[in-house]
Amino acid sequence: xxxxxxxxxxxEGHPDKICDQISDAxxxxxxxxxxxxxxxxxxxxxxxxxxxxxxxxTKTYVDMQKIIRDTVDKIGYNRGKFGFDADNLAVLVCINxxxxxxxxxxxxxxxxEQGAGDQGMMFGYxxxxxxxxxxxxxxxxxxxxxxxxxxxxxxVLPYLRPDGKTQVTAVFNENGTCEYFSHILISSQHAPExxxxxxxxxxxxxxxxxxxxxxxxxxxxxxxINPTGRFVVGGPSGDSGLTGRKxxxxxxxxxAHHGGGAFSGKDPSKVDRSAAYMMRYIxxxxxxxxxxxxxxxxxxxxxxxxxxxxxxxxxFGTNKIDENDILxxxxxxxxxxxxxxxxxxxxxxxxxxxxAAYGHFGRDDIKDLPWEQLDMVEVLKQYLPKDVx
Numbered sequence: 235x236x237x238x239x240x241x242x243x244x245x246e247g248h249p250d251k252i253c254d255q256i257s258d259a260x261x262x263x264x265x266x267x268x269x270x271x272x273x274x275x276x277x278x279x280x281x282x283x284x285x286x287x288x289x290x291x292t293k294t295y296v297d298m299q300k301i302i303r304d305t306v307d308k309i310g311y312n313r314g315k316f317g318f319d320a321d322n323l324a325v326l327v328c329i330n331x332x333x334x335x336x337x338x339x340x341x342x343x344x345x346x347e348q349g350a351g352d353q354g355m356m357f358g359y360x361x362x363x364x365x366x367x368x369x370x371x372x373x374x375x376x377x378x379x380x381x382x383x384x385x386x387x388x389x390v391l392p393y394l395r396p397d398g399k400t401q402v403t404a405v406f407n408e409n410g411t412c413e414y415f416s417h418i419l420i421s422s423q424h425a426p427e428x429x430x431x432x433x434x435x436x437x438x439x440x441x442x443x444x445x446x447x448x449x450x451x452x453x454x455x456x457x458x459i460n461p462t463g464r465f466v467v468g469g470p471s472g473d474s475g476l477t478g479r480k481x482x483x484x485x486x487x488x489x490a491h492h493g494g495g496a497f498s499g500k501d502p503s504k505v506d507r508s509a510a511y512m513m514r515y516i517x518x519x520x521x522x523x524x525x526x527x528x529x530x531x532x533x534x535x536x537x538x539x540x541x542x543x544x545x546x547x548x549x550f551g552t553n554k555i556d557e558n559d560i561l562x563x564x565x566x567x568x569x570x571x572x573x574x575x576x577x578x579x580x581x582x583x584x585x586x587x588x589x590a591a592y593g594h595f596g597r598d599d600i601k602d603l604p605w606e607q608l609d610m611v612e613v614l615k616q617y618l619p620k621d622v623x
Contacts, residue, residue: 235408236405236406236407236408236413237405237406238403238404238405238406238416239369239371239403239404239406239488239489240371240401240402240403240404240417240488241369241371241372241375241401241402241487241488241489242375242399242400242401242402242482242483242487243372243375243376243378243379243399243400243401243483243487243592243593244379244398244399244400244480244483244591245379245382245383245396245397245398245399245400245422245591246309246310246383246396246591246592247309247310247311247383247395247396247397247398247423247468247469248397248398248399248469248475248480249279249397249469249470249472249473249474249475249476250475250476250477250479250480251475251480251483251590251591252277252279252305252306252309252311252469252470252475253276253277253278253279253475253476253477253478253479253498254277254477254478254480254484254498254499254590254591255305255309255498255587255590255591256277256279256284256286256301256302256305256306256477257275257276257277257286257477257498257499257590258498258499258586258587258589258590259301259302259304259305259587259590260273260275260286260296260298260301260302260499261273261275261498261499261500261501261584261586261587262584262585262586262587263296263301263584264290264292264294264296264501265501265582265583265584265586266584267292267293267294267296268292268293268294269582269583270582271290271291271292271293271294271501272289272290272291272292272501272503273288273289273290273292273499273500273501274288274289274290274499274500274501274504275287275288275290275329275477275499275500276288276476276477276478276499277475277476277477277499278474278475278476278477279318279470279474279475279476280470280474280475281317281318281470281471282318282319282322282323282324282470282471283323283324283325283326283470284302284306284323284324284325284326285326285327285328286298286302286325286326286327286328286329287327287328287329288328288329288330288499289329289330289331290329290330290331291331298325298327299325299327302323302325303320303321303323303325304320305587306318306320306323307320307321309396310386310387310395310396311396311469311470316395316396316469316471317467317468317469317470317471317472318469318470318471347540347571347573348503348540348571348572348573348576349537349538349539349540349572350505350509350535350536350537350538350539350540350572351503351504351505351506351537351572352495352504352505352506352535352537353534353535353536353537354493354494354495354505354506354534354535355493355532355533355534355535356493356495356505356506356509356510356513356532356533356534357485357490357491357492357493357510357513357530357531357532358510358511358512358513358514358515358516358517358518358530358531359485359486359489359490359491359513359514359517359529359530359531360514360517360518360520360521360522360528360529361489361521361527361528361529362521362522362527362528363412363528364596365598366595366596366597366598366606367518367521367522367596368486368487368595368596369486369487369489369490370404370412371402371403371404371487371489372402372486372487372488372489372593372596373596374402374415374445374446374450375400375401375402375487376400376483376592376593376596376597377445378400378402378418378420378441378442378445378446379398379399379400379591379592380592380599381440381441381444381445382394382398382400382420382422382437382441383396383398383592385436385440385441390440391436391437391440393424393425393427393428393433394422394423394424394425395422395423395424395425395468395469396423396468396469397422397423397465397468397469397472398420398421398422398423398468399419399420399421399422400418400419400420400421401417401418401419401420402415402417402418402419403415403416403417403418404416404450412450414449414450414451414452414454414455415446415450415451415455416454416455416456417455417456417457417458418442418446418451418455418456418457418458419457419458419459419461420437420441420442420458420459420460421459421460421461421465422437422460422465423465423466423467423468423469424460424465424466425466426466430459430460430463430464433459433460434459434460437459438457438459442457477496477498477499478496478497478498478499479496481494481495481496481497483593484496484497484498484593484594485510485593485594485595486595490530491530491532493506493510495507495510497510497586497594498586498590501582502575502576502579502581502582503572503576505535505572505575508572508575508576508579508581509533509535509570509572509575511575511579511581511594511604511605512533512568512570512575512578512579512605513531513532513533514594514595514605514606515579515604515605515606515607515610516531516564516568516610517529517530517531518605518606518608519608519609519610519611519614520547520549520560520564520614522608522611523610523611523612523613523614523615523618524554524615524618525549525553525554525555525560525563525614525617525618526549526552526553526554526560527549527552528549528550528552529547529548529549529552529560530547530548530549530550531545531546531547531564532544532545532546532547532548533545533546533570535572540571540572540573541571542570542571545561545564545565545570546561547560547561547564554618554619555617555618555619559617563614563617567610567613567614578604579604579605580604581604585603585604588600589603
């Protein structure tokens with residue numbers, strides 16, 4: 235019996251992703267000067283408009299107008315005919331200080347007893363299904379989106395414009411192995427003079443073939459390029475955007491659970507972000523060490539409390555030792571108090587805008603992401619039976 239699974243991604247010019255990048259660009263600029271700043275920034279974009287709102291407590295000043303316009307320009311919206319132009323935007327900023335009721339639970343503790351910035355549950359996931367220990371569908375959906383941006387920005391396909399989406403459907407056999415991709419879909423904004431035949435030919439040759447291994451494209455693979463036949467109006471002129479509306483694109487493409495909290499625009503005192511990164515770090519090291527072939531780790535917090543309310547592990551039957559033993563190993567080797575997570579992963583620094591598009595995990599195009607490091611593999615391997623190591 236075959237099973238099908240689909241994941242999608244979007245390019246940096248997608249309206250929601252524009253918002254994520256603006257929010258994280260502001261966060262990075264503040265952390266560059268004030269690593270203890272508290273930042274929670276939301277962005278909305280629409281035709282000719284960027285609205286930034288939220289709460290910031292910091293000792294520094296950043297030029298938000300410049301950051302916003304520079305971010306939009308770098309994405310590629312720099313001409314009026316694109317429907318969204320960095321130099322001709324109405325930019326509105328509405329920022330307040332962090333609520334004292336929230337700050338109280340985070341600020342007043344000492345040592346590693348800094349409380350969580352909010353309640354909630356966070357998940358981390360890894361599977362040895364792709365080079366990045368990611369679900370294979372999401373790994374390649376993100377890769378296609380990155381390639382779509384590359385051929386646009388490098389001038390290989392100059393008629394492309396910043397907005398775009400990708401989608402990959404994989405067929406798995408009863409052993410959970412990917413047999414092939416049944417569907418590959420790419421939608422890309424383009425200049426009005428580009429024809430559907432030209433776009434289809436170019437995207438297959440310049441985007442799909444360089445990225446998708448030949449073994450996954452068969453006679454049964456259906457390739458869909460701009461299914462409506464036209465995608466000229468795109469970006470914020472075609473659809474409004476909002477920070478945090480692509481959380482499944484940001485994480486695991488739907489293969490794993492998600493706690494619901496977005497990442498972008500939040501400093502690491504917000505466990506929505508920092509604890510989700512830590513869970514990925516733990517899950518990836520568990521899978522890379524051979525303790526399991528697939529792992530999902532969950533943690534839950536109460537606002538103002540440092541110690542997690544719960545920690546859980548699910549290896550979906552792929553564990554090489556008892557799951558209770560894996561949970562004990564997690565509790566022994568990983569400190570899940572918020573301040574300890576921040577220090578372990580060195581999160582008080584400007585590293586966030588680079589992952590605000592094309593996924594936060596499995597990014598082998600970005601070096602030295604702290605939550606992607608495999609520095610605990612040798613420690614965890616010692617718990618495997620000797621005949622399995």
